[in-house]
Amino acid sequence: MSLPHAILTALLEKPSSGLELTRRFDRSIGYFWSATHQQIYRELGKLEKAGLIRELPSDTPARGKRKAYEVLPTGRTELERWVGESEDPRPLRDPLPLRLRAAGVVGIGGLVGELRRHRALHAAQLEEYRGIEKRDAARERGTEQDRVQRLVLRAGIDMETFWVAWLDEAIGELEGLGGAAGERRPRA
Amino acid sequence: MSLPHAILTALLEKPSSGLELTRRFDRSIGYFWSATHQQIYRELGKLEKAGLIRELPSDTPARGKRKAYEVLPTGRTELERWVGESEDPRPLRDPLPLRLRAAGVVGIGGLVGELRRHRALHAAQLEEYRGIEKRDAARERGTEQDRVQRLVLRAGIDMETFWVAWLDEAIGELEGLGGAAGERRPRA
DNA sequence: CTTTATTTTGCAACTTGTTGCATAATGTGG
DNA sequence: CCACATTATGCAACAAGTTGCAAAATAAAG
Structure with a gap:
């Protein structure tokens, strides 16, 4: 379960919209954990519902409208927990x-x-x-x-x-x- | 879609049952493509239905009974096709x-x-x-x-x-x- | 021969990742 | 301001991988 944490990290480095995140996953972050925009949007929804991130308050909410997210304290705590976790290297698949x-x-x-x-x-x-x-x-x-x-x-x-x-x-x-x-x- | 081809390769090297395959995936083959026994059994079923492998004729077929598979010519051809295929390196996820x-x-x-x-x-x-x-x-x-x-x-x-x-x-x-x-x- | 444990196969539900498309907002040229 | 591409978000269906459990055959113990 690394994708949510990858997103939390990215958002802590800089609050972003879904598309911005997608771009950043194509550059730096994605070098070690790639993700499509679909995965990212879905995960953003989950993270918001779980109360780990929130939509940056801007203007009117609507589909096709830019939405930026920021990490809430709960999210930061969760990320800290994950960093300290013990997780075996995943079996390689090439x-x-x-x-x-x-x-x-x-x-x-x-x-x-x-x-x-x-x-x-x-x-x-x-x-x-x-x-x-x-x-x-x-x-x-x-x-x-x-x-x-x-x-x-x-x-x-x-x-x-x-x-x-x-x-x-x-x-x-x-x-x-x-x-x-x-x-x-x-x-x- | 590498798992079926990994299985075909393994079966060409040596016809095996599901459990034997699982063991071999824990040793040599799995060093580059791990798979659980569930994946293997499911895939064996698909490969058989697709006519790429067949059950080695032995005695009475039943659940919990050992079943060994061998590769049919169609399967070998498919593996040859796959080896010659062009496929980009998959984005790394660590x-x-x-x-x-x-x-x-x-x-x-x-x-x-x-x-x-x-x-x-x-x-x-x-x-x-x-x-x-x-x-x-x-x-x-x-x-x-x-x-x-x-x-x-x-x-x-x-x-x-x-x-x-x-x-x-x-x-x-x-x-x-x-x-x-x-x-x-x-x-x- | 019955009970119990082990081996072997398998189902079902779930999570994660992929693909294709839909829809709304925005920008651009006529 | 209308047509059209581009940007941005998202749904739905699928494919691949994981987890937990069940059930049949076999072996072992009493």
């Missing part, structure tokens, strides 16, 4: 190693091309993180929040670095091997 | 960096202990992978399937290595800082 394993059984097919494509995507993401890190380092404020943010960013950088390195290894190991799609696995 | 970010806003609380706990879990997983790698390297057969398997294992090792390294960095950076729960973030 289709790519899975497909590689399947390829070991039915033949490599065109998978190397796909690996190259993924390598490019991860490299691009890595570049984006590096750009953010460079900009952040320039500020050099050093509050606790800044240091924590930097750690989170580092996780992103290290993770993408891992992917690029692993994909390079995999591509190197596989290229020139399997070749055509649908063929039987050769003996060596 | 609660831990998220909690760290939240901690940046509401205070570190007891999070460092939690980081240590996760470090231990990841280190244990890493050890397990290393053990498997050592045993696998001993065989040294070198078929395509072996090499692919080794790559998958390497992904697991590198991933856990990343986690352990990152957690060490995070613990080092944070310990002695936040301390008590619920306190305001200090300026530096």
Whole structure:
């Protein structure tokens, strides 16, 4: 149950409307917890009904009208509770190693091309993180929040670095091997 | 939609019953795609109805009786199709960096202990992978399937290595800082 | 052979996440 | 001010994953 807490965090950093939140989930927050606008609107409704956030009082309420939310003390308390909670790392679910394993059984097919494509995507993401890190380092404020943010960013950088390195290894190991799609696995 | 293909792969490697599959998902396959026995039984039903697998003919069919499945040619074809498919990496969803970010806003609380706990879990997983790698390297057969398997294992090792390294960095950076729960973030 | 525990399969209800579309407000060009 | 795109919110149906429990076969104990 991380989505509500992701939203609480985002709203504490800055009160926002549903769409603003969606945008922020496409940038920084979503780097570790993605969410569609549907999920966000639904969750905002739940959080409001639960009394953890409230609509910032503005003008007339209506559909299609911007609604900004802020976190109530109850919401902040709940977030503190969640931060201190004990929760096991969730079992990882990634289709790519899975497909590689399947390829070991039915033949490599065109998978190397796909690996190259993924390598490019991860490299691009890595570049984006590096750009953010460079900009952040320039500020050099050093509050606790800044240091924590930097750690989170580092996780992103290290993770993408891992992917690029692993994909390079995999591509190197596989290229020139399997070749055509649908063929039987050769003996060596 | 990776679960059916994970099951097809597992069944191609070795025809199994639902419970056997569940066990294998707790070991090797589940390292990259976990699944509960419920998911597996349900999916086996679907796959059978779709004509991709069939029950291995044995004796009388009944509830609570072991049923083993094998993959039909249609199933193999479908798996080949999936391996050659183009599919973007799924947006990553990990609660831990998220909690760290939240901690940046509401205070570190007891999070460092939690980081240590996760470090231990990841280190244990890493050890397990290393053990498997050592045993696998001993065989040294070198078929395509072996090499692919080794790559998958390497992904697991590198991933856990990343986690352990990152957690060490995070613990080092944070310990002695936040301390008590619920306190305001200090300026530096 | 009956009771009890374990193994194996499965149903049902629930939560979380995805997809497609609908609707209202707002902005823009004619 | 009317048509049209864009912004912003939201419903509904679905798909995937989780949790709790039940029930049939089998094994073990008395």
